[in-house]
Structure formats: C-alpha cells, structure tokens
Amino acid sequence: MPERMLKFVHLAQRLPERRGAAERGHDFDEIYRDFATTEAAAQSSRCSQCGVPFCAVHCPLGNNIPDWLKLTAEGRLEEAYEVSSATNNFPEICGRICPQDRLCEGNCVIEKGFESVTIGAVERYITDTAFARGWVKPIRPVREQGASVGIIGAGPGGLAAAEQLRRRGYQVTVYDRHDRVGGLLIYGIPNFKLEKPIVLRRWELMVESGIGFELNCRIGEDLTFADLRARHDAMLIATGVYQARDIGGPGAGLAGIVPALDYLFASNRMGLGDRVPDFDSGLLDAGGKHVVVIGGGDTAMDCVRTAVRQGAASVKCLYRRDRANMPGSMREVKNAEEEGVEFVWLAAPEAFLGDDTVTGVRAVRMHLGLPDASGRQSVEPIEGSHFTVKADLAIKALGFDPEDVQGMFGEPGLEVTRWGTLKVNHRTFETSVPGVFAAGDIVRGASLVVWAIRDGRDAAEQIHRHLERQGTLAVAAE
Ligand SMILES: Cc1cc2nc3c(=O)[nH]c(=O)nc-3n(C[C@H](O)[C@H](O)[C@H](O)COP(=O)(O)OP(=O)(O)OC[C@H]3O[C@@H](n4cnc5c(N)ncnc54)[C@H](O)[C@@H]3O)c2cc1C
Ligand code: SF4
Secondary structure, rough: OOOOOOOHHOOOOOOEEEHHHHHHOOOOOEEEEOOOOOOOOOOOOOOOOOOHHHHOOOOOOOHHHHHHHHHHOOOOOOHHHHHHHHHOOOOOHHHHHHHHHHHOOOOOOOOOOOOOOOHHHHHHHHHHHHHHHHOOOOOOOOOOOOEEEEEEEEOOHOOOOOHHHHHHOEEEEEEEOOOOOOOOOHHOOOOOOHHHHHHHHHHHHHHOOOOOOOOOOOOOOEOOHHHHHHHHEEEEEEEOOOOOOOOOOOOOOOOOOOEEEHHHHHHHHHHHHOOOOOOOOOOOOOOOEEEEOOOHHHHHHHHHHHHHHHHOOEEEEEOOOOOOOOOOOOOHHHHHHOOOEEEEEEEEEEEEOOOOOOEEEEEEEEHHHHHHOOEEEEEEEEEEEEEEEEEOOOOOOOOOOOHHHHHHHHOOOOOOOOOEOOOOOOOOOOOOOOEEEEHHHHHOOOHHHHHHHHHHHHHHHHHHHHHHOOOOOOHHHO
C-alpha cells in the first residue's frame, strides 16, 4: 500500500468550506467553496484502497472511485480526470448533486468512527480542474456513421446518450421543448446546488462535438413523433416526469397556491436573466411573504431554500411524517434548518384559508401507525388536533408522475406501465415500438441525475447494437 493512502487514521474528514448560513441565505451561489489542491489531495489520501470498494458498487455508474482518489492523492490529476470521465459524462455535476450519503459515501468502509472519504467533493474538484486547465475536449469520433439518432429530451439522460452515440460517430439531434439544454439540471435544480454555467459549458461542448439541438420544439405539437421516426434510424425518449401530484380540499383553488416546479422554474429563469411575468407580478416571488411548502422530498427542500433567498418573511415546511421518515436528503434538511426554515413534522394540510388569495393553511397533526406491506409506517390524523399556519404563498411539492406519453406523441403503440412510465425491455431499453428506446425518469419514475446518466449510457449502447444489426441486415439483403 502506498504511503500516500490510508490517511483516514490521522486525518479527519473535511468537505470544502461551506459558506455560513447568514451569508449564503442572501444569494443563489453554491454553498460550498472549491477545494484547494492540497486539500483535495489530502482528503483523497484518506481512502483505504480496500479490496472490495463498496463505494463503487453503490455508485450507479460503477465509478472507479479508489483509482481516481489514489491518482488525486498522487497529484496525477489529468489521469484522475481520464479515469473519472471514462464512466461518467458529467462527473462535476454528480459530485455536486448526488445524494452521496445514500450512494458512494454512505457505503465507504473506512472503519466506524472515521467518517467516509469525501468522494463527491473530490469528483467535482477533478473535473472543475480539468475544465480550468483545458483538458476537457469536444468529442471527435474516429469515424462517422451513416445512421442518425433522434433524442427527445435534453435532460441528463438524453444528453449522456447523445454524447455516447456521438462518440460512436452517429449523427445525433436532441429535441427539447425548452429554450436551453439541461432539463431539470437547468430549470429545476436551484443555482445554490448547481450553478448554471456548469450546465451551459457542457452544452457548448456538445455543440462543438457536432451534436445538433432543436430547442423550443415540443414533440407532439411542433413536430410529430412520426416526423422524427421518418427523420432518424432510431429514437430515444428521455422526456422525464412532469405531472405534478396535486392536493385538493377546501380552498385548493385560491390564488397564491402554486406547484413547486412553476416556482423553481421561475427562480432559475430569473437567475439566468430571463423575464418572467409571473415573478414580476409577485405570484412566484416569495419576497416578504409567509411561505408554506407542503412535502418532504428534495423538491420541497429546494423550494424552502429558494424562498429564504428571495427574502421571505418566514418559511415553513409541512410534512406528514417525521424527520426520520423523510424522503429528502438529511444533508439538505440540515442546510435548510441552518438557513432559518422551520419544519413542522407530522402535519398534513386539510384546507387552504382565504377569500380570493390564500392567507393560511389549516393542518392536522398526524401520528405514525404500523408499517404497511411495503414496510413504511402508515400515518393517521390525530382527532381534534387542527392548527393554522399563516401563508401568503403555499407551494405544493408532493412529487411527480409521468405525463400521458401515448397521448403526447399520438402513438398508442407505446406501451406504458400501470404507473404511466414507459414500458421497456430492461435489457435492451427498447420500447414496444421497434427502433424506439427510452431512458431516465420516464422509465424509472422520478429518480436521480446519476441514474438518468447511467440509463442514457446503457440505452446508447443498445441503440448502437440495434443499428449495427440493422446495418448488417441491410448489407445481407443487398
Ligand atoms: C426540483 C428538483 C430537484 C432535484 N434535485 C436533484 C438532486 O439534487 N440530485 C439528483 O440526483 N436528482 C435531483 N432531482 C431529480 C433529477 O433532476 C431527475 O431525476 C433527472 O433530471 C432526470 O433526468 P431525465 O433526463 O430523465 O429527465 P429531465 O431532466 O426531466 O429532462 C427531460 C427533458 O425532456 C423534455 N421534454 C419532455 N417532453 C418533451 C416533448 N414532448 N418534446 C420535447 N421535449 C420534451 C423536457 O423539457 C426536459 O428538458 C431533482 C428533481 C427536481 C424536480
Ligand atoms: S456519481 Fe454520484 S454516487 Fe457515483 S461516485 Fe460520483 S457522487 Fe458518488
């Protein structure tokens, strides 16, 4: 074992410096500062280079983490970048927004009492350095292929597939209904978790690599699905899930009750310098308001923390279970608490109060019951425990379901599951329509960026094999 590694025994875990809550609560910049070179090398040297790297096993991309940690510890950063980028199209993005506590870092086997290696922070550092030093280059395929692939959706799933296919020499065009590339990376996830220039520089690189983009193009309206099938030899659907789960009950139609994604999209667009009439009118601006966010996932955390930064008078998060049963990452809950968000655990909304515009949310206390078949504890209201929370803006963050894909594309042959996600052959990623593949959230349901990248890469490989087979068949038929 090289002397440079195994330093966890003497060297404590350190993340890059986190800006104080008072400072970061006033702007939308990322909350972690960059690692200094010496710090990144020192933290990498804490890796024990264990025989079975559970970090890599639990990384959806199977990243060769111990290898790039060792190279970073040895100061061989360009090689670390080569290794890291061989399995991940966007390591600097995953390093920032993967829930590492549930994935790689949560499975680091450094003995108990020594905290895990800060894998995500090092991964981010390696690729940020590679960009700064000009090591990240556009794709130059060894040879061009005659075939073309159309991809619907410029989120992480579609983009990872686009890169992999371009690398193989295919002509790739990505279609998206938005005006910028990135999907939820650009308009969903707030800047304080992922600064937008990080996404935009990837877009530039893809354009330089010869990947075509047709933006402001809603498939099903601006172009039909049949148009695309006629244009391309194979298709990939990577359209994500956007049907927000709603909440009914008395007062649900009052003004000032908004879906989480409308709110986050507006904030991200403002940050990018766009004009957003619903922000200017005050509808999607939390400034000076008492804000109540309903939900307990990462989207809810992004909303509460955005509201703090917009200068809300108060921010409360209502969640019907308790802290231990929250789906959102604990790290994000901690960040939100530090920034002044108040969590009201075991509380479910019953009604929205107000005449035309919401003025409050009436909620009821819940208690946790016995686990159901899935092992999750049920929740039941406690009779007579109603209470009211003041609210000028209520944000609904209850999760997302797939849109009606068959209807959107006018393609009844596209089979869906009972959850509305696209049905695919899980080995080949092909849908029920031959030559049409699917990847990312539209197949998995709402998931993670790292899984979308993984699926995009795997689907690209399957599309390549499919086109190879088609090519072979065409030659045989001549
Ligand atoms: C608020 C929020 C915060 C999140 N935070 C995190 C996080 O911190 N870490 C993490 O790992 N994951 C996070 N996620 C989840 C993550 O963003 C998604 O799992 C991931 O983006 C899915 O990638 P995708 O490529 O499948 O779809 P998306 O990123 O949703 O991209 C789909 C694209 O398809 C386009 N599209 C859809 N229909 C059409 C059509 N008919 N025509 C043309 N284009 C179309 C959309 O405009 C979109 O650009 C978050 C999600 C949300 C909502
Ligand atoms: S991609 Fe995500 S899970 Fe994998 S090593 Fe990076 S931060 Fe960890």
